[in-house]
Amino acid sequence: MLQVENLSVDFRVDSGWIRSVDEVSFALDAQSTLGIVGESGSGKSVTALSILRLHARRNTRMTGRIVFDGEDLLAMPERRLHEMRGRDIAMIFQDPMHSLNPVLTIGDQIGETLRIHQGLNRAAAEKAAAGLLDMVRIPDAKRRVTDFPHQLSGGMRQRVMIAMAIACRPRLLIADEPTTALDVTVQAQILDLLRDLREEIGMAVILISHDLGLVAEFAERVLVMYAGELVEDAPARNIFEAPAHPYSEGLLKAIPSADVDMHRLYAIPGRIPDPGDRPPGCNFAPRCALAQPACSATPPALDTLAPGHRIRCPVRLAAREPAA
């Protein structure tokens, strides 16, 4: 359903252009789940925003192709893409308070989406809004449609955002850190809800998070990004049980668990390089325990480790089992 081919995104900054996302390619089947994980600054959000072409046009250069149902979203006229946003592809973000209008009731806000995309009149839109609140399991939905955003908890506000996102039954929902601002119990409830809605609506979901544990539990396939590049693309089970890229290994080790002393949590040493200050060879080499001299000399390519499993690490690729 979605094919991202060699997507690169450059932003104009004071010193010139910087590359934020570098030649990223991946594919997503209809009704499937994909997770994108990486530390802050790895390029996850920029990749996701590119799918809906939500970057400010004046300061952004995008190359490659993003093919959705056979059409290249990057080449499509703005008007056509505008129709597709929210209807075919919807997105939710980390902070629902900033995405909701504080002076409109939640019923009005959900209703507006329905009026725009489905041409419903006010009464029909209000009725449908209550139905959607029900669908995202907001108790007492009929009464809640007249609430303003500040009358709801953070978790409930995120449910409202999800209700707006699914109003037109999109084929793809992109959720960018949808639970980061919520406490752990509410996080789990929201992910459960996304899982159920995916089945009910039959949509595909891309979940973006810095939390590998969360992403690997939710998604069938996981992309690990580092410094604007894809460094591993594998079924979630592989990433969780036997990650192949040293960076993915580090992310996995850094997941807090109940039996680990919080004062001795593992953190990958060093920090992610800024886009304008990347090393000449492998971006991860300065932080990598496996790095060899060649790693700092030549940028490694993303290559197949096993069927359906790609990594960008020549050291690990060299150690792979020879094909039978």
Ligand SMILES: Nc1ncnc2c1ncn2[C@@H]1O[C@H](COP(=O)(O)OP(=O)(O)OP(=O)(O)O)[C@@H](O)[C@H]1O
């Ligand atoms: N509009 C912009 N102009 C210039 N640089 C940008 C812009 N948007 C993002 N960047 C840079 O691109 C890189 C990738 O950012 P991105 O937001 O995709 O990271 P991320 O992995 O989603 O991290 P986070 O979880 O913090 O959002 C960062 O170095 C960021 O500073």
